[in-house]
Amino acid sequence: MIASENYLADGVFHEPDGQVLGFSITRLVADEAEILTIAIDPRARQQGMGRQLLETQIGGLVRKGIRRIMLEVEDSNEAALKLYRSFNFHRDGVRKGYYAQGRIAPADAILLSCQL
Numbered sequence: 223m224i225a226s227e228n229y230l231a232d233g234v235f236h237e238p239d240g241q242v243l244g245f246s247i248t249r250l251v252a253d254e255a256e257i258l259t260i261a262i263d264p265r266a267r268q269q270g271m272g273r274q275l276l277e278t279q280i281g282g283l284v285r286k287g288i289r290r291i292m293l294e295v296e297d298s299n300e301a302a303l304k305l306y307r308s309f310n311f312h313r314d315g316v317r318k319g320y321y322a323q324g325r326i327a328p329a330d331a332i333l334l335s336c337q338l
């Protein structure tokens with residue numbers, strides 16, 4: 223999947239041993255892109271790596287001619303919401319009860335997008 227021209231993937235690696243500390247995968251369609259996932263190892267969070275990774279992904283998307291990035295995030299995910307807002311992502315809407323699998327109480331997904 224990552225080798226496909228319709229996807230862009232980036233990673234953050236630990237310098238001495240190359241251990242993966244985080245990764246991000248984005249799907250590209252025409253001049254729009256959807257961030258499918260971005261994650262930093264829990265032990266490495268709040269050290270600026272998520273911001274660095276998102277900056278790298280967005281830079282790569284700009285170089286590929288992407289004009290708009292979209293994503294969805296759980297409404298209770300304060301860390302991700304703050305990160306995205308700091309990159310000028312704006313709320314487009316909400317998908318009620320979107321995260322339901324294996325949960326007693328389904329959670330809403332917030333739809334965000336950002337114009338490049």
Ligand SMILES: CC(C)(COP(=O)(O)OP(=O)(O)OC[C@H]1O[C@@H](n2cnc3c(N)ncnc32)[C@H](O)[C@@H]1OP(=O)(O)O)[C@@H](O)C(=O)NCCC(=O)NCCS
Binds near residue numbers: 266270294296304305
């Ligand atoms: C969201 C995530 C990628 C952030 O990674 P990170 O490396 O911890 O983020 P950074 O240290 O680069 O912080 C960047 C900004 O994110 C926000 N942030 C990060 N952690 C936060 C926390 N625990 N609480 C509130 N805001 C937080 C802040 O705005 C922060 O900027 P600031 O430090 O200038 O205030 C990480 O928490 C993660 O992997 N979460 C689990 C996976 C996930 O939810 N991914 C998003 C799915 S859409």
